[in-house]
Amino acid sequence: MFTVMIIDDNEQLQNEIGSVLTINGYSVLKPKAFDKIPEIVKENNPNLILLDINLPKDDGFKICTEIRSFSKIPIIFITSRNTNIDELMAITLGGDDFITKPYNTQILLARINALIKRAYPNDTNLDVIEYNGLKLNILTSMIEHNGNSEELTKNELKILYYLLINKEKIVSRAEIMEYLWDSSMFVNDNTLTVNITRIRNKIEEIGLKDFIRTKRGQGYMI
Missing domain, CATH: 1.10.10.10 (Winged helix-like DNA-binding domain superfamily/Winged helix DNA-binding domain)
Structure with missing residues (x-):
């Protein structure tokens, strides 16, 4: 089973996405200690990360940069910030995809599935x-x-x-x-x-x- 980490300080959104992912066969992690995200990622080694930009401590851009210093885990930015500069920053710093809120849940799920399959082509856990x-x-x-x-x-x-x-x-x-x-x-x-x-x-x-x-x-x- 693949594991998705949802890094977002909106607990309701975390739970909503988490429920959809669980129903579709994923394991879900929802960290709360936003000042220790890189350490939590190292400890849990998720297969994919959903990352908001606006967070209580460091923003998503800094967190993405820190994660990229030690891991190639696929990262999808999910954010209400929808300018071209934000999207360019997200991709330039190592993000694999960029989705703006509000989003269609099925489209988000499809993008997660596609990115998982690309990142882990020899793993049959999805099937x-x-x-x-x-x-x-x-x-x-x-x-x-x-x-x-x-x-x-x-x-x-x-x-x-x-x-x-x-x-x-x-x-x-x-x-x-x-x-x-x-x-x-x-x-x-x-x-x-x-x-x-x-x-x-x-x-x-x-x-x-x-x-x-x-x-x-x-x-x-x-």
Whole structure:
């Protein structure tokens, strides 16, 4: 799983972007100690950084320069400052992209995905998730285990993917339906039950039992 660090003093924006990234399979870091950002970057070694310009201590330009002194981590500036000079400064100092607020969330996500793929071309983490013997290939909608495979429908893929990125946590039925709704897929309570049953059957067909557990009155857990 790739990790994105969101360096922004707007906590609401941090949380909004963080939620979108988590839903789409990223791990998220949201530092609060803005006077120690380079040290935090060194300690956590994220795969990509979203960096605001206006920050409580050093501005984003100085932070970018300091990070570039020791790392080539992709950096996307996200800022309300939208002059040509600001964009030129951001790119000249080592930024990889520049997005002004307010922005379209899906466009931001697309740019993050594209930059991650360019920066880590030999890493398949974006396309394949593995856990407890099960391999989910997002590009082919296939699950695999010990040479056995089954194909998932679009809804089954989305549901299993969401459970996997929230592995070892209880996920409520409401959360799953909200996630599918955000993905432009309408799933009611009865349809969700049917899809979960089909996913379980397909996972059993490839040789894994009790992969998805029901937590009575709470939801599901992998």
